[in-house]
Amino acid sequence: MNAQGGDRGAPRRHQPPRGPKVSPARTVAFDVLEAVRRDEAYANLLLPARIRRARLSTADAAFATELTYGTLRRQGYYDQVLAIAAGRPAEAIDPAVLDVLRLGTHQLLATRVPTHAAVNEQVDLVRRVAPKAAGFVNAVLRTVSRTDAEAWRALVAEGAPNEDERLARLESHPVWVVRALRAALAREGRADELEALLQADNSSPRVNLAVLPGIGDGADELGAIDGFAPDRYSPIGGTAENPIAVVEAAGGRIRVQDEGSQLAALALSRAVPVRAGERWLDLCSGPGGKTAVLAAEALAGGAVLAANEVVPARADLVRAAIAGVPTQVDVRVGDGRSLDPAAYGAPDGFDRILLDAPCTGLGALRRRPEARWRKRPEDVAELTLLQGQLLDSAFAALAPGGVLAYVTCSPHTGETHGTLGAALARWGSMAEQLDTAAIVQDLSRHPLDLASDPATVQLWPHRHGTDAMFIALVRRVAASADRPGGDRTPAR
Numbered sequence: 242m243n244a245q246g247g248d249r250g251a252p253r254r255h256q257p258p259r260g261p262k263v264s265p266a267r268t269v270a271f272d273v274l275e276a277v278r279r280d281e282a283y284a285n286l287l288l289p290a291r292i293r294r295a296r297l298s299t300a301d302a303a304f305a306t307e308l309t310y311g312t313l314r315r316q317g318y319y320d321q322v323l324a325i326a327a328g329r330p331a332e333a334i335d336p337a338v339l340d341v342l343r344l345g346t347h348q349l350l351a352t353r354v355p356t357h358a359a360v361n362e363q364v365d366l367v368r369r370v371a372p373k374a375a376g377f378v379n380a381v382l383r384t385v386s387r388t389d390a391e392a393w394r395a396l397v398a399e400g401a402p403n404e405d406e407r408l409a410r411l412e413s414h415p416v417w418v419v420r421a422l423r424a425a426l427a428r429e430g431r432a433d434e435l436e437a438l439l440q441a442d443n444s445s446p447r448v449n450l451a452v453l454p455g456i457g458d459g460a461d462e463l464g465a466i467d468g469f470a471p472d473r474y475s476p477i478g479g480t481a482e483n484p485i486a487v488v489e490a491a492g493g494r495i496r497v498q499d500e501g502s503q504l505a506a507l508a509l510s511r512a513v514p515v516r517a518g519e520r521w522l523d524l525c526s527g528p529g530g531k532t533a534v535l536a537a538e539a540l541a542g543g544a545v546l547a548a549n550e551v552v553p554a555r556a557d558l559v560r561a562a563i564a565g566v567p568t569q570v571d572v573r574v575g576d577g578r579s580l581d582p583a584a585y586g587a588p589d590g591f592d593r594i595l596l597d598a599p600c601t602g603l604g605a606l607r608r609r610p611e612a613r614w615r616k617r618p619e620d621v622a623e624l625t626l627l628q629g630q631l632l633d634s635a636f637a638a639l640a641p642g643g644v645l646a647y648v649t650c651s652p653h654t655g656e657t658h659g660t661l662g663a664a665l666a667r668w669g670s671m672a673e674q675l676d677t678a679a680i681v682q683d684l685s686r687h688p689l690d691l692a693s694d695p696a697t698v699q700l701w702p703h704r705h706g707t708d709a710m711f712i713a714l715v716r717r718v719a720a721s722a723d724r725p726g727g728d729r730t731p732a733r
């Protein structure tokens with residue numbers, strides 16, 4: 242399973258540890274940290290299952306979530322604190338003991354848990370997983386507790402060789418990610434927003450809802466939802482007092498979805514008026530969040546949607562995601578790089594294609610707490626190659642006049658402007674960039690504060706409260722006979 246896949250959240254066989262009793266929330270949090278470290282589990286998939294299995298109360302579930310997510314996000318910072326407190330680098334500490342120390346440090350520096358409870362519970366916890374380290378954990382956590390949170394920040398920042406390193410330490414990001422985010426903001430002349438962006442990555446996103454357009458009962462249905470508040474930007478989005486209950490009761494018509502993802506899907510479906518009978522394709526569709534929006538939009542406009550996904554289990558998720566939309570969507574498993582439009586009944590090509598490309602996900606770090614520590618700079622080169630191939634395949638599958646939306650949930654300029662710019666150079670006069678900014682502004686409820694380049698839209702967690710989605714709309718202007726072939730020679 243690749244990094245985009247979803248099966249790492251599956252619970253593995255669990256041996257209940259022996260030793261003193263530790264609060265169930267801390268046990269669940271430790272268990273998830275261990276699975277993330279040892280089995281490369283995804284915390285956002287595993288944690289809910291572990292909470293259910295431990296039958297945690299609502300309060301304990303919230304505490305376990307705070308402990309797990311907070312510790313994973315801030316682990317880079319806590320490792321700096323622990324290196325000072327323990328007098329040795331974090332890498333020199335036994336990994337299970339380090340997890341216990343990170344959890345304890347989070348409680349001491351970022352929660353209102355009383356010091357004695359944080360220290361004693363973590364010492365009890367380590368007695369169950371590495372009994373010989375109990376004295377060490379006790380001593381290190383007591384050292385951490387003797388200095389307050391602000392003073393620790395000053396100590397950690399001390400001696401940072403440059404500003405990016407300082408921010409990387411304090412805001413708990415790998416320094417290469419800080420540099421990439423700085424470069425992306427600098428391209429907009431907004432490098433001064435970097436710290437705010439890094440801080441936004443460290444806070445939990447709100448649970449946001451998408452009300453699939455045209456298939457609910459409209460205003461009446463929304464009016465009946467407790468505490469429903471429309472999103473600031475997405476015309477189909479909002480929040481509710483108890484969003485999960487709302488989703489469970491809505492039979493697929495209301496789904497959890499980031500506001501930026503909604504804007505990305507709507508940018509394609511509302512780029513130009515829909516003609517009945519149009520053929521649409523979602524090329525890399527798993528797990529299907531945007532497919533659901535496109536399916537509802539296609540239904541409303543009389544278009545026919547198809548979806549493709551390379552991972553079979555994720556294609557199943559797409560089928561589940563669109564279950565609430567009363568329309569037929571041909572969901573197929575295949576590599577988007579070798580696409581045959583005729584197989585989807587669109588021999589003349591598609592009128593609209595969404596390429597929501599596999600990417601580093603650097604725009605969704607707040608959502609996947611451990612992701613920043615797993616990504617590597619070399620992932621960017623591998624992914625930009627794949628993105629370029631998928632872009633060529635999508636562009637070749639467009640009907641003349643058809644529109645392609647290239648979307649990433651990464652603001653890394655290599656994956657956004659770099660990949661797109663190289664593709665535009667290959668396509669030459671066959672491609673025309675649309676005024677993506679004007680299209681997104683037009684469909685938004687309120688004006689978005691966007692950078693000046695009108696051909697693309699970059700959303701930001703700190704500025705818009707969305708994931709950092711990149712959206713670029715491109716129209717194919719050449720006759721179908723001129724489609725770019727396998728040699729990818731630039732068309733002139």
Ligand SMILES: C[S@@+](CC[C@H](N)C(=O)[O-])C[C@H]1O[C@@H](n2cnc3c(N)ncnc32)[C@H](O)[C@@H]1O
Nearest residue numbers: 245525526527528529530531551576577597599
């Ligand atoms: C960013 S995700 C798409 C998210 C989706 N649009 C949504 O809103 O739920 C990218 C997807 O592309 C899939 N993928 C990766 N390589 C692919 C390929 N060569 N062909 C088709 N799909 C691919 C991944 O498995 C992943 O499900």
